[in-house]
Amino acid sequence: MSTIIGMAQDFVGSNNINLLLPNGQFGTRNQGGKDAASARYIFTSLSSINRYLFPREDDGLLDYLNEDGQSIEPSWYVPIILMVLVNGSEGIGTGWSFYIPNYNPRDMVANVRRLLNDEHMEPMHPWYRGFKGTIEQTASKEFGVTYTITGTIEEVNETTLKIKELTIRRSTQEYKEFLESIITSNDSFIKEFKQFSDDKTVDFEVIVTVENMMLAEQEGLLKKFKLTTTVSTSNVHLFDSRGVIKKYDTPEEKVRFILDVVKGDIIVNNRTVCCSLPCAERERFYSFPK
Missing domain, CATH: 3.30.1360.40 (Gyrase A; domain 2)
Known part of the structure; x- marks a missing residue:
């Protein structure tokens, strides 16, 4: 229930793109989402943007699970941009911790287009939908960048x-x-x-x-x-395509995974993956609604 509530929240500092609709009291900025109503009083459904992020044409590439002879959800979904960067994430595990700030989905789309055109990616910086303060890069190290977020x-x-x-x-x-x-x-x-x-x-x-x-x-x-705080990109640990924990030094390095899938360098399941869609179709997938 807490996962569903978190995926539907849309106040400043939560999701840049909420995949679920907050039909009811899913929490506000006033208490950082802790004021969400009990699950029995709220409802949700998929946001309309989902089919832009997870195109129907890609459904056949997914590895669907089987439970008691019945086909159920796939082991994972493959969005056209990396949602872990769009909405950020943080947590701890045995021997590991990670923190990923939010990034602008339009910046990510632009970089994916550059990759498809064999162009160099532009550096991406943290971005939070609706935030009226400033986010400035204050330090750059060999492994990660530090930003100062100011109210x-x-x-x-x-x-x-x-x-x-x-x-x-x-x-x-x-x-x-x-x-x-x-x-x-x-x-x-x-x-x-x-x-x-x-x-x-x-x-x-x-x-x-x-x-x-x-x-x-x-x-x-x-x-x-x-009214200031700092965030860093030096603690980005994520599972790679083989299910192995890997440290990523930049968000652009994680985005590069998409091109490797498109080119066939990374096979996401036991089926051949290739970029067989017409250019017009690919362009449609990377055109976000306003």
């Missing part, structure tokens, strides 16, 4: 601040509790705050003294109000 805060006047965006995967409720903890502390630099947020948007108004405003500006408003 937004603006000075309305000499005593008032407006916070209109938080960092990714920080719920509105968590940030409200953070501001409340500052006010109740012995060395509080906040006089009061008001919240005008709803289940989709962030809107806090913070009141400080003139002196504390100057001190906060010297320290940096983003740092003072904890």
Whole structure:
């Protein structure tokens, strides 16, 4: 049930493309999805975009399982772009951990097209649908890149601040509790705050003294109000086509798997895989609806 709920969530910081429709209360940004209703009160169905991602013409390539003599779902599906990059993922296992930020599906489509045309791919950077802050590359290492994700805060006047965006995967409720903890502390630099947020948007108004405003500006408003976080691409461990855990250094390296399947360098099952579709059909598959 939690998997189904997670696949249907569409608030900022969750899925860039939700494969299931959230018909009911599937959770909001206010509590980071934890406010989803009980499973017996909500309903779902496949999103219309699924057949763009999993073309019907590819159904015959899948390795369908058999249970008690009845054909059931395939062992895995093969989307035309890598959904693990589109919606991101994180978790731990025995001896392994992984973290994958979200990426823009349009960037991925563009890179797949470049691969099909024997062109070099462009670097892809994390992207979250509906996010109003900034995502900047701050460090680059041999194995992975670090990005700084920043919310937004603006000075309305000499005593008032407006916070209109938080960092990714920080719920509105968590940030409200953070501001409340500052006010109740012995060395509080906040006089009061008001919240005008709803289940989709962030809107806090913070009141400080003139002196504390100057001190906060010297320290940096983003740092003072904890509106920055960092993500890294140095911990991308995924199963490869052989079911073996592999470390991927860049998202482009993972996308290259698609071309290897198309060219036949990687056989996804015991059937011959080739790019036999007309160019017009392939173009249709890589044309996302607005």
